[in-house]
Amino acid sequence: MDDSVLSQNKIDELKRRKEAAQQGGGEVANAKQMAMGKLTARARINALLDEDSFHEYDLFAEHEARDFGMERKVLHGDGVIIGTGTIYGAPVAVFAQDFTIAGGSLGSMHARKITKIMDYALRMRIPLIGINDSGGARIQEGVNSLAGYGEIFWRNTISSGVIPQISVIMGPCAGGAVYSPALTDFVFVVDKISKMFITGPEVIKSVLGEEISQEDLGGARVHAELTGNAHFFSESEYDCFEQIKKLITFIPWNNTQKARNFAPKPPKPEYNIASIVPADPKQPYDVRDVIRCVVDDSDFFEIQPQWAANIVIGFGRMEGRTVGFVANQPLVMAGVLDVDSSDKAARFIRYCDAFNIPLCTFVDLPGYLPGIDQEHAGVIRHGAKLLYSYSEATVPKLTLILRKAYGGGYIAMSSRHLRADFVFAWPTAEIAVMGAEGAANIIFRKEITEAENPDEMRRLKVEEYKNKFANPYVAASKGYIDMVIEPEETRKMLLHGLQVSNAKQADIPFKKHGIPPF
């Protein structure tokens, strides 16, 4: 027997072993998975990554359960696939739990594989994408399984703000397991497939006697519309992968780099910036159309569109460079700030700041939402998150006041006082401590009540206040606004602001970390 035949035998054995290990839970389990509208773990990775770019590690890992007859069971790869690959050429680290193998349950080897790829992602400073599809802890492995979750949470936390971390929920993700996605930057859910909760319907029923389905308790729509735990919702797994790939194009590999530059494109001609915002401040409009007027190809990639829609967040490009947009949305609840919208915007601002993405803020809001429920839900603390995030952010900060900027809302929305680098306003801007009606009633209370015709006097005084303060020029006269600009000049001015702040240096005093109000 010559050497080449011997090595051919070895190669054949490797191939046999790989083939066996790559079959997942076998034909029956794979068919069951697909009948639920779900792809297999391996098919998911292939759908997400560039063709033939995936390289798998620890395919031959074996589980370590030695009790309850588990020692006789073969769990290929211990129910999770890990490896590295590329998305549009950008390197990423991936793990995908395989529900067809012991329900994707997390045993100690399963957890060690996940933490291995997490360590790799952090060391190589590349994004981590985790595809979650697991019944939870592997009961037979007891406390080792809990230890595994803890090791994952710790790595999520340490990697936070260093590498982008993306969680994809493609099956159950319940109990302790769901805290890993919660610690990551972006959570993707798929209709009818994702299920996320801390305590499931059975526990709720036994403890509280309340009955609810998994879908109504923690389905994709619940987290996309109601809780804000999810950032991206899609109808199918394939749509979800397209969303992830698009997100990857907007963000850098890690916190020492900038997002990739693309070829500049002008906004689409059908978006006419002068015709979107009505002159009457009582008329609503879709602020996303204003964003589409300034971003390349009018392509605005919105984040959390279904939740707290009174504020809009997302990415766009200007002359090829990624910019993070935050904008009040007059179309929804008049664009007020409240508990949820403050929380939503604050987290996005911190994301952009951590990953060197400049911020553009469009302001048009009547203020904070009044209400007993808001006050008792802690709007003081949640609203403060917005002030905190804007103040601490050292990336370039550009602000444009479109119409209303009153009171606390004016201060919170990236004002000069929170160290915005550029503050522009349209001639339609109204910057004042409060709206004209309320202000006139307070300032001219005596004149109004003592007048022969109080209603007429009130009307006159409201008009007087409006003429004096319902414009951008008082703020501009103090230097709080750098320039009042025509709507058509917006993109040009923002681009110039981005250009001159590209090498911005902003020093903050040494600290271990701040204590934001969360």
Add this chain to the structure above:
Amino acid sequence: MLDNKKEIKAFLPGTIIDVLVQEGQEVQPNQTLVVLEAMKMHNRMVSAINGKIKSINVKVGDRVPKNCVMVELE
């Protein structure tokens, strides 16, 4: 549980400025049903779903309290 999308409620107390639909009318997602003035804005209260107007509980000029069910769909 998700909000009941068949009930269009006032998010704040306000005044009804306009009613744009009639009982029995078929409506589509994002179609404006009533206009509610609140927080210095003429807020367009839209349908989130495809449906048919079951009842309209307000008329132009009405002052409505918070959470008032202005329109019901079926």
